[in-house]
Amino acid sequence: MFKRRMDFDWVGIALWVFRAVIIVAIIVGLVRKLFFDVGTPYVTSDWATFIVSGLSQGSLYALIALGYTMVYGILFMINFAHGEFFMSGAMTATIFIATPMATSGFLDQQPILGLFITIIGAMLVAIGIALLTERIAYRPLRKAPRLVPLITAIGASFFWQYFFRGLYGGEIVPFPVPEILQGRVTIFGLEFLRARLGVMVVSLLMLVALYTLVQRTKTGKAIRAVAEDKDVAALMGIDVDRTVAITFAVGAAMAAVAAIFWGLVFRQVHFFMGFVPGIKAFTAAVLGGIGSIPGAALGGLFLGVIEALGPPSVLEGLGVPGAHQLKDATAFILLVLVLIFRPQGILGEKLAEEKA
Amino acid sequence: MSQLSLRRTIQMGLIAGVIALSVSAIGMVVTFDERDIITGVLSLGQLLLFGIPVVVGYLIVRGNGEIKAGQALLHGLIAGFFIALPLIGLILLTLLWPNIRAALPNVSPTLIGILTFGQGPVLGSIILVLVMMVLGAVGAAFHLLPERIQKPLFSGIAWTLGIGLFSEVLINIFRPVPRQIVRIIFGPTGITPLLAVIIFVIATVFSAWWEARGRDRFRDRRTAMTKEQETRLGRVGRIALVVLILALPWILGIYLTEVLDIVGIFILMGLGLNIVVGFAGLLDLGYVAFFAIGAYVMGLLTSTGDLGVVGLPFWIALPFSVLAATIAGLILGVPVLRMRGDYLAIVTLGFGEIIRVLAASDLLKPVIGGAQGIIKIGRPTVPILDFIFVQPQHFYYLILFGCLLAIWVSSRLRDRRPGRRWMALREDEDVAEAVGIHLVNTKLLAFAVGAAFGGLAGGIFASRLASIFPHSFNLLISINVLSLIIVGGIGSLPGVVVGALFLVGLPELLREFAEYRLLLYGALIILMMLLRPEGLWPSPIRKRELHAEPDIAEHEGIQHEQVADLV
Numbered sequence: 001m002f003k004r005r006m007d008f009d010w011v012g013i014a015l016w017v018f019r020a021v022i023i024v025a026i027i028v029g030l031v032r033k034l035f036f037d038v039g040t041p042y043v044t045s046d047w048a049t050f051i052v053s054g055l056s057q058g059s060l061y062a063l064i065a066l067g068y069t070m071v072y073g074i075l076f077m078i079n080f081a082h083g084e085f086f087m088s089g090a091m092t093a094t095i096f097i098a099t100p101m102a103t104s105g106f107l108d109q110q111p112i113l114g115l116f117i118t119i120i121g122a123m124l125v126a127i128g129i130a131l132l133t134e135r136i137a138y139r140p141l142r143k144a145p146r147l148v149p150l151i152t153a154i155g156a157s158f159f160w161q162y163f164f165r166g167l168y169g170g171e172i173v174p175f176p177v178p179e180i181l182q183g184r185v186t187i188f189g190l191e192f193l194r195a196r197l198g199v200m201v202v203s204l205l206m207l208v209a210l211y212t213l214v215q216r217t218k219t220g221k222a223i224r225a226v227a228e229d230k231d232v233a234a235l236m237g238i239d240v241d242r243t244v245a246i247t248f249a250v251g252a253a254m255a256a257v258a259a260i261f262w263g264l265v266f267r268q269v270h271f272f273m274g275f276v277p278g279i280k281a282f283t284a285a286v287l288g289g290i291g292s293i294p295g296a297a298l299g300g301l302f303l304g305v306i307e308a309l310g311p312p313s314v315l316e317g318l319g320v321p322g323a324h325q326l327k328d329a330t331a332f333i334l335l336v337l338v339l340i341f342r343p344q345g346i347l348g349e350k351l352a353e354e355k356a
Numbered sequence: 357m358s359q360l361s362l363r364r365t366i367q368m369g370l371i372a373g374v375i376a377l378s379v380s381a382i383g384m385v386v387t388f389d390e391r392d393i394i395t396g397v398l399s400l401g402q403l404l405l406f407g408i409p410v411v412v413g414y415l416i417v418r419g420n421g422e423i424k425a426g427q428a429l430l431h432g433l434i435a436g437f438f439i440a441l442p443l444i445g446l447i448l449l450t451l452l453w454p455n456i457r458a459a460l461p462n463v464s465p466t467l468i469g470i471l472t473f474g475q476g477p478v479l480g481s482i483i484l485v486l487v488m489m490v491l492g493a494v495g496a497a498f499h500l501l502p503e504r505i506q507k508p509l510f511s512g513i514a515w516t517l518g519i520g521l522f523s524e525v526l527i528n529i530f531r532p533v534p535r536q537i538v539r540i541i542f543g544p545t546g547i548t549p550l551l552a553v554i555i556f557v558i559a560t561v562f563s564a565w566w567e568a569r570g571r572d573r574f575r576d577r578r579t580a581m582t583k584e585q586e587t588r589l590g591r592v593g594r595i596a597l598v599v600l601i602l603a604l605p606w607i608l609g610i611y612l613t614e615v616l617d618i619v620g621i622f623i624l625m626g627l628g629l630n631i632v633v634g635f636a637g638l639l640d641l642g643y644v645a646f647f648a649i650g651a652y653v654m655g656l657l658t659s660t661g662d663l664g665v666v667g668l669p670f671w672i673a674l675p676f677s678v679l680a681a682t683i684a685g686l687i688l689g690v691p692v693l694r695m696r697g698d699y700l701a702i703v704t705l706g707f708g709e710i711i712r713v714l715a716a717s718d719l720l721k722p723v724i725g726g727a728q729g730i731i732k733i734g735r736p737t738v739p740i741l742d743f744i745f746v747q748p749q750h751f752y753y754l755i756l757f758g759c760l761l762a763i764w765v766s767s768r769l770r771d772r773r774p775g776r777r778w779m780a781l782r783e784d785e786d787v788a789e790a791v792g793i794h795l796v797n798t799k800l801l802a803f804a805v806g807a808a809f810g811g812l813a814g815g816i817f818a819s820r821l822a823s824i825f826p827h828s829f830n831l832l833i834s835i836n837v838l839s840l841i842i843v844g845g846i847g848s849l850p851g852v853v854v855g856a857l858f859l860v861g862l863p864e865l866l867r868e869f870a871e872y873r874l875l876l877y878g879a880l881i882i883l884m885m886l887l888r889p890e891g892l893w894p895s896p897i898r899k900r901e902l903h904a905e906p907d908i909a910e911h912e913g914i915q916h917e918q919v920a921d922l923v
Contacts, residue, residue: 011796014690078698095459137882144889147639149696151842152885154641158835159878166382166875169461279709282702320719329713332706339703340691 022337029235029314042312045303052310056196056265060305063258064281065173065288065296066210067251073291074227074247078144080153081133081294082255083278084160088129089122090269091168094175097121098263104178111178115260122256129160130252131245139241157278165271175263195264206257207297210250223247226292276328277329280307283335289345298346307331360423365416365431369492371437377442379404380471382875383462387868389470391703392546393520399546399869400521401470407489409436413495428496436492440485447477447484507567512560515895518549519555525865528609592616601756605749613748615864617820620755622860625837626844626852627807633838634847634895635775636802637782639701641707641834642688646807648715648829649684650677650814652724655824658734663725670736670745673817681811682804689803693796708834715826729825733818751820758816762809763849769805770849778802779847832874836860839877843884845891854893 040051071079079221098118101107107114125166137152181194214220225233226243234240263269280303288299310330311320320326338345390402395616413432417423447468450456456463472480473487498506507782519526523542527725530538541551562570581589605613625647632640656665657673668676692703714720716727724730734746745751769775777798780788789795818824843856859877863869869876884891 001582011690011693012518078702099580140886146698147701148889149638150701151838152882154838155878155881155885157878158874159882162872162875163382164377164870166384166462167460205364211575244680260544279702279705286699286702326713326717326719329710329717332710332757335706336691336703339695339699343695343699 007013019341020098023317026314029316029318032318033313033316047309050312051194051305052192054305054308055301056193056199056304057308058284058301059200060258060262060265060300061277061281061284061303062300063203063206063254063261064277065284065300066207066254066293067248067295068282068285069288069290069296070223070247070251072285074223074244075138075142075149077149078153078282079138079248079251080150080278081137081156081160082251082281083274084157084164085126085130085133085252085268085274085277086255086259086262086277087271087274088160088164089252090175090259090263090273091164091173091271092125093118093122093256093260094173094263094269095168098176099173105237107178108180109177111180114178115264115344119257119260122260126252126256127249130248133160134245134248139244142320148282155289157275161271161274168271170271172268175267175269177264177267181264195261199261199265202261206254209257210254211293213250217244219243279335280328280331283331285340286335286343287338287345292345295345302346303331303334306334310334358758360420360427361433362415362431362434365435366438368412368416370441370499372408372435373439376408376439376445380443380446380467381460381463382872383464383467384465385470385870386462386467387871389466391521391866391868392543393517394552395543395546395548395553397549398520403517403766405470406487406491409439409491410498412436412439413492413497414499415495417496417499423425423500425497425500428500429493432496433489433492435496436489437485439492443471443484443488444481447471447481451477486769486881504564508560508564511563512556515559516547516552516556520552522865523547525612528612529607531609552709563811573919575731605752607733610748614750615861617748617751618864619856619861621817621820622758622814622837622840623764623853623856624755624816625810625833626841626856627759627766627849628806628813629837630806630841630847630849630852631766631769631778631809632802632806634841635770636778636799636859637780638799638802639698640704640803640806641701641831641838642704642706642711643806643810643837644682644829644831644833645688645708645711646810647814647817647833648683648711648826649812650681651818651824651829652715652814653677653680653811654815654818655730655733656724658819659732660734661730661732663723663730667734669739670734670819673734674812677815678808678811679817680815682808683810685803685805686800686805687799687808693799703904705831705834708831712826712829712831715829727826729823730818731823733821733822733824735819745819751816755816758812762812766849774798774801802922835874835877836899839881841891842881843892845894848891848893848895851891851893851895855891858892 064082067082067085068079071077071082071199079351081297096332098107098114101118111277137156138149141149141152177195181198183194185192185194185197187197212220214223222238222243223246224234225236225238226240226247230240258277259269259273263272284303285296286299287303288295288297290296307327307330311327315326315330377378383406385401387401388404391401393397393399393400393403409432412435416431416435417428446463450463450468468477468480471484473483474480475483498509501509523546527538527542542548543551547555605616608616625643628646629640629643632638632643654670654673654677656663657668657676659665660667687691688704688707692700695703715724718726720726736750737743745754769778777788777793779797780791780793781795785795788798840855841852842855843859844853845851859880863873
């Protein structure tokens, strides 16, 4: 019975060492970069550009992260296929709406209207795919053990990726950018890519709209009630299935908006485009505290900035060659760190124990 | 007499029609059309497309009790009509929009040719509707037949289609027979209609006989056997199985053995992931990381190229591959110990991606070669005999040995304390901790053993290919391995083998599948989870949990003992 008396917390120690190594590495990298000019020399405006592009990238992550966070808040499930809702909207709208409009010249004459139509199209497709996935792959398994819907979500993700590859082909499709959004503008002495500026403005509007929807409308109230307790919500006369479907639809619509702006910024769409943004947006959602809408927004912006600043500052400071190649790894490392050290995220509620 | 609901029939018909439209539009029908099942009569693409109305017709009637024949056939016809509708829509669309391939590259003239039977849009559409309706009615009619006719017919059809589909494989096995003769029997692709008829008749007649008499006779003879005879029979069977497994590469030839080798490597990985996911219930999406580490360690230690460090022989390097992967398993295991379920999945996915990005980056390029990878990796040798493993056949035995070792280790661990601890952990972490299971050690052991198998698979993989590149170690490998253990049956050792043969072997044999592999995996995972969560070859425990609620009390006695034994 005295087999394991010497049970000291060596996992705790290992984590502590890990934490210390990371912090030391970050400090060393920063100091070497800032005071000893290791790697490529950057001037102040370079740093400003990094931050601006990080913020605009981050606002895209924020829009996608909303879908993750809302679904997680309501079903406690990671909707692995969310990145595919994003991709399906972008590809379909590009091929069937944006490209024909661009060839006919309509997109350049009426860029705002044209983009608006494209976004609506993307939203409809993404919502359709989301509802279909929810109905077939998630709803019947809502009472199953928690890993089961995650596994079907992974299945759904790959199914849609390769479905759309079959449908539209595996090639990269160029996204037509209207003239008004090409090139750069200078505001407050900072150069912005016009598309990136547009991204930030629209994301902000969407975030406000979503926040209003959830906090001020009856539907939002239903969503919050179902997130709190499905059974009690059902007793209060709320249609749980419908509310869950609405949540998926809202998330997919946000992802579709992000997808069109993704196309505007990167000027291309393809069938695999949903995967990495999906994972990163999930990181953003966790970073901000999964289940929290402002948290997702904040987490997205934070991730965007870290991703833009991390490689040129810390990694170059540490003397890592080809630091920009490790941009994606930065996001993943950040995800791992957050989940280890602060699983509830920046604005997270106390769900580390109960839900995570 | 019960009634069929018209609404349901139309609904199912339309859903099936959309599915038919989808498989056409994503190019599956055209790609699969290249494989003939019966020469000149039926291709895999046609089977895919025209199998839909038959199945739907059957499903509509099934489970509705006694139905008048006329009504069943009518509903079959209606369903067929609605299945054809979306396809007619597609044909019309190609007429209205000649440049449709700019948007949907797979809506090709070939596809329209298949859909319209090469008869032009108007006549073709009419034929298509009629064919779909008739096939729907055929499906419905099939269900009307008495049981004793249904079964033999079904097995006759299944055998014919199966042999037609795998005719390439069979031809490969008949290598010693001159090719011309084989081709005359089999036909240029697929099987000849004559052979198809012969197979169909034989299979049907045999199955009818089996259903009527054979099974009983077999059972009688079985029960009449003495204990001694039975053990002898069992022994003969086992010896035959061993001989078959050992002789398999020489029967199958180089190409098919190559396929077996790939399957074997996936079985090895599946067994490793099965310990982590199946036994301990920790969903790991970054399993490829350990495979990659095993492969890279093997590469670095045995390569005679620029990057080779010491040029060790394979056999000495292999334990290092396993060891390195095990250590990596422990290192990656520690930070995720306190995470549960879904977070764990995403973090391990992140680890897998970090390893891949690092392997391809400039950072480690001087050590592991970046995108150029490592070449000239050493092959296994037998020192005294001066024998080098080169052919797939040689690797087959190596992989077979690895798999057997992994199966042995897995089954040992499963039936002893570690396995029971893992399963307790899988069922409920808190309760497991409460009965005194050391969570940290238990989880780390699972990660370490799982990683060790991955490292072993990686080492063999590297040596087999003699060169490795970072892009071989992508997320899709992890997903592949996860899919195969899910389809085979989570936590089941034979399930891993079945899953790997099915999910890795089949697409290698039927090259047409390659392009739609992940699409089919995705659909299969969802379907499995919905319809048969225990997998194709479930582990007994899992099956009991998922299906037999009432007789839980029966097992409760055993469970108490097990719990007492855990601590």
